[in-house]
Amino acid sequence: MNPFLHQSVLLNEVVHHLAPKPEKRYLDATVGGAGHAAAILEASAPTGWLFACDRDGAAIDAAARRLAPFAGRFELRHMAFDQVDQWIEPESCDGVLADLGLSSPMVDRPERGFSFLLDGPLDMRMDCRQTLTAADVIRDAPVGELIRIFGRLGGEPRARAIARAVDSERRRAPLETTGQLARLVERIHPRRGSRAHPATRVFLGLRLHVNDELAQLDRGLPALWSCVAPGGRLAIITFHSLEDRQVKQFGNARARSYTCPGALDIPELRQPRSPDLRWVSRRPIRPSPEELAANPRSRSAQLRVMEKCHAS
Numbered sequence: 001m002n003p004f005l006h007q008s009v010l011l012n013e014v015v016h017h018l019a020p021k022p023e024k025r026y027l028d029a030t031v032g033g034a035g036h037a038a039a040i041l042e043a044s045a046p047t048g049w050l051f052a053c054d055r056d057g058a059a060i061d062a063a064a065r066r067l068a069p070f071a072g073r074f075e076l077r078h079m080a081f082d083q084v085d086q087w088i089e090p091e092s093c094d095g096v097l098a099d100l101g102l103s104s105p106m107v108d109r110p111e112r113g114f115s116f117l118l119d120g121p122l123d124m125r126m127d128c129r130q131t132l133t134a135a136d137v138i139r140d141a142p143v144g145e146l147i148r149i150f151g152r153l154g155g156e157p158r159a160r161a162i163a164r165a166v167d168s169e170r171r172r173a174p175l176e177t178t179g180q181l182a183r184l185v186e187r188i189h190p191r192r193g194s195r196a197h198p199a200t201r202v203f204l205g206l207r208l209h210v211n212d213e214l215a216q217l218d219r220g221l222p223a224l225w226s227c228v229a230p231g232g233r234l235a236i237i238t239f240h241s242l243e244d245r246q247v248k249q250f251g252n253a254r255a256r257s258y259t260c261p262g263a264l265d266i267p268e269l270r271q272p273r274s275p276d277l278r279w280v281s282r283r284p285i286r287p288s289p290e291e292l293a294a295n296p297r298s299r300s301a302q303l304r305v306m307e308k309c310h311a312s
């Protein structure tokens, strides 16, 4: 039995848009439980090749087991995707996938510390070789920093009150478990009706901060794009609006038929050029009603697909 159970989201849509073929090369930059990776290897049999990586060591072990039937056709590495350009030849992959966020085993194992429903240490590291944990942040971050983490990153409207409550609580006794933090948030933000758990946004902000996820994506998008061959595609699945905005801005900047010096787009300063990127789907692709019913964790998933233009 495989104890690493993750249901891949938008699986058919990813395979449809990457259209894997024999002899071609692919990169799965967030291999997780290897559901997408196995589908890419199956569809590109018998000679398609897959590079695959993940920040989570447990995912790499699970992927190695799941992909064993495809031995000789893939290479796995335990690394973050912002480094892939130091591993993979430029413009050598026909399809690249990044399916962001957490795998189900990360959320479902209390010892990983991602869940406000299961009591465990406040850990939240995607890569356990990293030293900074959520408990370190909750213990050491100044109140202003906690407000930014809960509010700007997590989108929590009561960030200020929660940060102050964390500060007064940690002066009394260490806050070291997910249960302690979830109960503290619930005290300030009592649960009403069937809305999301009141600690959802605080936990999201903390997790994004501990793993530096937005900066990872900022550095990762150009690194992933550099691996895509002309005519090849980059598919990105995001789970919240800050990530999706980064992906959209990245794509839009390359899809334009001009460049502009500096950060501002000033029409008089535009220089014409041929775009480097074509959006395959203008709008993000969402899970079908059937997928949403079968896998509620897919509800916030959005897939965007970009194609690298041939040099003109």
Ligand SMILES: C[S@@+](CC[C@H](N)C(=O)[O-])C[C@H]1O[C@@H](n2cnc3c(N)ncnc32)[C@H](O)[C@@H]1O
Pocket (backbone or CB within 6 Å): 006, 007, 008, 009, 029, 030, 031, 032, 033, 034, 035, 036, 037, 053, 054, 055, 056, 059, 079, 080, 081, 082, 099, 100, 101, 102, 103, 104, 126, 216, 217, 220
């Ligand atoms: C939603 S899961 C991927 C599931 C996978 N597509 C499947 O079919 O099983 C997301 C994975 O992305 C990994 N991850 C998140 N950010 C990463 C990064 N910057 N570099 C590499 N892996 C990352 C997480 O560790 C997690 O395993």
